Amino acid sequence: MLQLFPDRPTIEIVELTQCPYDSTPIDAEFMSGGSMLLTCPRCRAEWEWHGAWVRRIREPDRNAVVTRDEARHIEPAG
Numbered sequence: 328m329l330q331l332f333p334d335r336p337t338i339e340i341v342e343l344t345q346c347p348y349d350s351t352p353i354d355a356e357f358m359s360g361g362s363m364l365l366t367c368p369r370c371r372a373e374w375e376w377h378g379a380w381v382r383r384i385r386e387p388d389r390n391a392v393v394t395r396d397e398a399r400h401i402e403p404a405g
């Protein structure tokens with residue numbers, strides 16, 4: 328899906344190819360300044376990815392997330 332650095336053996340962003348809340352494949356689009364905007368099409372959560380860090384910029388819509396046991400421990404604080 329995301330092959331930004333094919334010369335690297337590990338791609339950090341691979342961790343965010345799926346939404347951590349509902350495991351939906353995440354849409355990615357390039358932004359000015361070299362950042363990428365990652366958006367979950369299901370719960371509308373958004374992250375900004377830039378270099379070595381990822382920052383969540385919009386909370387997920389909890390009503391759209393199917394609560395599952397395997398997802399609960401990923402981010403207990405919400």
Ligand SMILES: [Zn+2]
Nearest residue numbers: 346349367370
């Ligand atoms: Zn989601």
